[in-house]
Amino acid sequence: MPSGAPQLLMVERAKAMAFAAGAMVFPGGRIDPGDHLLASALGGGEDLAARIGAVRETIEEAGLPVGLADMPGTAALDHMRAALHEGRPFGEVLAEAGTTLALDQLVPFARWRPAHRHMRIFDTRFFLARLPADAPSATVDQTENVRLVWATAQHMLDEADAGRLAVIFPTRRNLERLAQFDSFESAAAHARATPQRTVTPWPETRDGEAYLCIPEDLGYPVTSERLDNAMRG
Numbered sequence: 001m002p003s004g005a006p007q008l009l010m011v012e013r014a015k016a017m018a019f020a021a022g023a024m025v026f027p028g029g030r031i032d033p034g035d036h037l038l039a040s041a042l043g044g045g046e047d048l049a050a051r052i053g054a055v056r057e058t059i060e061e062a063g064l065p066v067g068l069a070d071m072p073g074t075a076a077l078d079h080m081r082a083a084l085h086e087g088r089p090f091g092e093v094l095a096e097a098g099t100t101l102a103l104d105q106l107v108p109f110a111r112w113r114p115a116h117r118h119m120r121i122f123d124t125r126f127f128l129a130r131l132p133a134d135a136p137s138a139t140v141d142q143t144e145n146v147r148l149v150w151a152t153a154q155h156m157l158d159e160a161d162a163g164r165l166a167v168i169f170p171t172r173r174n175l176e177r178l179a180q181f182d183s184f185e186s187a188a189a190h191a192r193a194t195p196q197r198t199v200t201p202w203p204e205t206r207d208g209e210a211y212l213c214i215p216e217d218l219g220y221p222v223t224s225e226r227l228d229n230a231m232r233g
Contacts (some may be wrong), residue, residue: 006182007152008175009131009138011061011145012165024156026126026174028062029057029144038091041173042101050125051103052090058129060084061145062138066129068094085141099118105129109191110177110218112170112199123198128191130184141180153179169212169223169230171203176222192217203227 010024031053039049055067063081065072070078076097083093094100106127113123129144151159153175160167167175181187197218204213210227214220 005151006178006184006187007064008156008178009064009148009150010156011140012147013145016039022147023168023171024160025168025171027058027061027145027148028054028124029061032056034089034091035036038089042116043092047108047125048103051106051127053099054101054106054125054129055101056084056090062148063139063141064131064135065099066099066131066135067103067105068099070099071132071134072097077136079143087141107188107191108196109187110174110199111196114170115200124170128184128188169225170199172200172225173214173220173222177220180221190219 009027011027013023013025021115031049035049035053035056038052039045042048051067058064059077059081060065063077065077080093080097083096084090106129107124109128110126111124112126138148138150140146156165156167157172157175157179159165160172179185181190195218199214199218201212201214204211204224206224211224212227212230213224216223
């Protein structure tokens with residue numbers, strides 16, 4: 001979210017992807033073994049590895065340097081992105097670029113782990129990060145994502161409601177939560193003040209209709225949705 005403008009970067013997943021094909025999602029991906037190795041070298045565990053993975057994936061997917069102590073130049077950032085796509089170790093790539101991680105720039109926002117037959121099981125941590133003022137423009141990677149947009153959370157929800165884009169259940173819930181705030185600072189303050197527990201949605205029948213539900217006390221303004229709507233995205 002750029003300072004003073006509550007906008008989010010979202011990417012459209014390529015239609016060939018096995019999960020959430022064609023959906024608008026937040027940039028991200030899996031935690032690689034190298035992320036765990038780097039976290040271990042820095043004296044941390046799973047949480048540190050997740051932060052490292054978030055920084056690496058944001059560079060890979062969008063070419064944006066969040067969570068770095070020093071801003072690489074455009075050429076250096078392009079080189080970092082290319083090296084990461086080649087599978088080179090992140091620690092090595094950071095050293096070549098002359099920068100180090102600044103993982104305290106990432107604010108934990110949520111952790112989701114669905115565990116039911118209607119959705120692929122994944123364990124995802126969501127972080128907030130402010131885009132550096134001198135960062136380059138984001139660009140698609142043309143592999144996992146084919147389009148990216150900066151937009152407010154409410155705009156993305158409106159576009160989804162109008163049928164102009166698709167969002168999956170966890171993305172919609174987090175967009176609704178983020179739409180409550182008018183600045184990065186207020187969203188980050190809310191995240192720091194809100195209990196952090198893993199969100200595992202569950203099905204529930206209400207008045208004869210099936211709903212997908214999440215806990216009421218984790219900061220989400222909408223905590224249930226009809227199952228047929230949730231599965232359509």
